Amino acid sequence: MFSITRLAIRNLAQHRAKTIIVGSIISLGVIVLIVGNSFMETARLGIERAFINNYTGHVMITGLSRGDISLFGVQSPGGVEETPVLPSVAAIREFSLSLDPVVQLTPQLTTFGQFGLDDVEGRTFGLLFGIDAETYFDMFQSARVVEGRLPEPGERAMLMSVQRAEALVEAIARRAERDGIEPERSDVRVGDRIAISSFGTGGFRIRLVPLVGIYEPTSGEAVGSEFINFVDAETIRSLTGLSTGTGSEIVIREEERTLLDAEDFDLLFADDGFDDFVFDDDAGEFSDDWDAIFDGDREADAEPGEPTEADLAALAEAAGSDSGPWNFLLLRLDRTAAVPAVVTRINAFLEDEGIAARAWDWEQAAGPFATTADIVRIVFNVAIIIVGVVAAIVIMNTLVISVMERTAEIGTMRALGAGKVFVWRLFFTESLVITGVFGLIGMGLGSLITGVLYLIGIPATTTFLEVLFAGPELRPVVSWVSLLGSVGIVATVAILAHIYPVMVALRVQPVRAMKVD
DSSP: OHHHHHHHHHHHHHTHHHHHHHHHHHHHHHHHHHHHHHHHHHHHHHHHHHHIIIIIOSEEEEEOOSSEEETTEEEETTEEEOOOOOSOHHHHHHHHHHSTTEEEEEEEEEEEEEEEETTSSOOEEEEEEEEOHHHHHHHOOOEEEEEEOOOOTTOOOEEEEHHHHHHHHHHHHHHHHHHTSOOSOSSOOTTOEEEEEEEETTEEEEEEEEEEEEEEESSTTOTTGGGEEEEEHHHHHHHHTOOOSSOOOOOOOHHHHHHHTOOOHHHHTSTTTTTTOOOOGGGOOGGGOHHHHTTSSOSTTOOTTOOOHHHHHHHHHHHOTTSSOOSEEEEEESOGGGHHHHHHHHHHHHHHHTOSEEEEEHHHHHTHHHHHHHHHHHHHHHHHHHHHHHHHHHHHHHHHHHHHHTHHHHHHHHHTTOOHHHHHHHHHHHHHHHHHHHHHHHHHHHHHHHHHHHHHOEEOOSHHHHHHHTSSEEOOOOOHHHHHHHHHHHHHHHHHHTHHHHHHHHTSOHHHHHTOO
16 A cells, blocks of 8 residues: 555656646635635524524424414515414413423513504604513513613513614605795604504504613624514514403504504505595594593593503503413423424423424525525535546546546556556555645645634625624634535545546556557
8 A cells, every 4th residue: 555655646747737736626615624714614603593592492382384484474475474373371380380491481572563663753663572581581581671671571562673763764854845944853862752553463553651761782693683672472472463451352542443443555655654644523533632532541531341551551460471372382491402492392282282383493584584594505515526536527627638648657557467456546646745835835825814714704795685684793613524515525525526537547448559659
């Protein structure tokens, strides 16, 4: 074996030009694979860490739906359908917490809506998370309050993102400019009453909630945080037409019915919603009576027997946070490796109990964000396959030329008694040597380039890149899996590429080969 290796090295040295060409292709392939895989692996781990730590936990449990469901709603072929209500929440919660890997659990509701100040024209759009404040902010430390405070458990309140607050100010300014007046407000303040509008089971609804805080994400990995706003669960249930668990009849006032009967839904969902409503003359001035219309102070004018806001709040508090309907249960585990086993056990429990629900891992919960990263990863892998095929063809052609130039040498070895196996082993050893040497060079250069990119940081200049990078910048990190995998792939390509040239060499007859000049 040593003699064959020494002979292979001597042959490579004698044919330096061909060796450098093939070796350069191998090194370049290793560099591309190492840098590319480092990008993809770092982005994947970043998205996984961002969603598990900030939004989804390790496991999401939902009701069944026709379309793909995620923490951001249901995507179906016909459009966005309503997020299903999770049945048997108490039973699922009890079983989930009995599993050893499960360390935390929180319920959640999700909907989209428009919102703005109740006394100023101008609206913006955002994602609304209905939460149990007591368990949610204990499980996810994703919000850093820059003004105000976090919502208290059971409190009717809204926590708005900094970006949505800025977008609301811009919407107010645009509305004022359109009307040719000065903006009534140039900021959004803690204590403002926010009018939230949304579509639900009962149609279009509007509710008022106080703004208790404005937040920014605690880390740059909080993907999509600019659209997310936190609202108490009871307000979301009211907006989406879900039962509050109180068993009380919901009484709709005449003013509310007038608003809900409006037929021009394009106006309702215009960027500056509600601006162009026209009411009958005897309906009164709409914008001057928000309290009478939107769950304001209804104690004074409540009809006999009608439950007041305080009554509803007391009943909900007495019933506990689990009494109302939820869309999701989110679970945090003590280790990510336990996710498949926990998902399998929960789904088996749901099937045995006949509960129309299903457990999913964090990737399903992340929805379009994880899908985007997967698509990019697939495209990258396809590109690598194409590059690998091209590299194999180039290497093979180069080796064929080398074999043709060495026909006399091969014929002489065969005439001196070297068998086909010896010739095959010689060329195979040459492929191993050139792959090993130039593969190590590629590993070094690829690691160096990745290290420089880590120190510099690659900024996410677009929203797409921010989603893909799971933050405002990407700092790729080389892993041993990436290093060894890249060299292994390139070595496989190089070794396979030598097969045809060797077959050509073995077909050369010794006597004929020795006649070649």
